Amino acid sequence: MVEKSVYIKVPFAFLESRIELNWLEVYWGLKKKIIAPEFVINKAIKMVETDPNTSDIICSLAFFNKDNLVEIERYLEEIIGSQLINLKEDTKKLNDKWVYILLYYFYEKQNYFSFPLKIDDDTCIFNIFELIDYVLSDFNDNEEGYYIPDVFITFYDYSTKFEILNISEDKMIKMWEESLEAMRNDYL
Structure with missing residues (x-):
């Protein structure tokens, strides 16, 4: 992959x-x-x-x-x-930290990205939440048995369908902020 x-x-x-x-x-x-x-x-x-x-x-x-x-x-x-030697056991902890880092980076730099963002010939991303979904799907892999950390699950699920659920962008950003805050002490 x-x-x-x-x-x-x-x-x-x-x-x-x-x-x-x-x-x-x-x-x-x-x-x-x-x-x-x-x-x-x-x-x-x-x-x-x-x-x-x-x-x-x-x-x-x-x-x-x-x-x-x-x-x-x-x-x-x-x-x-x-x-x-212990890399297999450390995978979840390492993935959790990098999920936090990516979400933190995207949060801090959300105004830096200009959309639509062309990734390759087949993929174009239209907002920050699509970008989050696109990148974090690497970490939500059933084959490897890894999933997004629990504290981000609601945010991640909503980020993939916030327009369908009619959730405002402001509310999504607030959920994002709260998810980051919940993990802050673990990673900063």
């Missing part, structure tokens, strides 16, 4: 001052194509600049070329090491 989030990348500058990500979370975001390789490099650079005891592997990562995805992933796997 090609992740739809490949079309939306959460920039390092947005997250760096808002949400702390460990290397496993960064690895997951990169594998899900929610962040670009530059994000990984920028995180490594920031660590080198702020911590004189940064490991050699992170120092090396700071000098990688963004086009060298295979090497970046290999170094990340080395950094997170034994955490890869």
Whole structure:
């Protein structure tokens, strides 16, 4: 399955001052194509600049070329090491955090997107709620046994049909805000 989030990348500058990500979370975001390789490099650079005891592997990562995805992933796997063993168990927690990050990013940048937004030859998105549905459908996959976190279920369900249900956009944004607030302490 090609992740739809490949079309939306959460920039390092947005997250760096808002949400702390460990290397496993960064690895997951990169594998899900929610962040670009530059994000990984920028995180490594920031660590080198702020911590004189940064490991050699992170120092090396700071000098990688963004086009060298295979090497970046290999170094990340080395950094997170034994955490890869438990990756299957950590999937829900990692997905929950990235769902929160995406919804938070879309909320903060909702006026940044101009609609209709052409994704590819077959897909055009007409509002922010369609964009949310489009991207978050990656996380609502029966095959992988993962679903949207409970706190977002009502919002997510309504976002897919708010026009049909005749729910105002203002009410949808309020629901979105409340969903984010309910998870804020878990991820900020």
